[in-house]
Amino acid sequence: MRKNSKAAALRYTRALPAPLIVARGSGWTADAIIKKAQEHDVPIVENSLLAEQFASLDVGTFVPEEYWELLAEILVAIRKVWI
DSSP states (O other): OOTTOEEEEEEOOTTSSSOEEEEEEETHHHHHHHHHHHHTTOOOOOOHHHHHHHHTSOTTOBOOGGGHHHHHHHHHHHHHHHO
């Protein structure tokens, strides 16, 4: 575990108005989120700015609009590698 690690898990489908925070945390919780993603072959992106912001949001809330452009760039990069 990295002492200051933070992580957030997002869910998005076309039926949702924006990506949804489904898990978030720091320390051991962040490590558990990352481990679960690895176990299920979910892409993991390291971005300290987004992790910091998303880890402070409540589970069940949508990603704020000011992060959509950056998040879209990340999702496009994942799609290119994952497909």
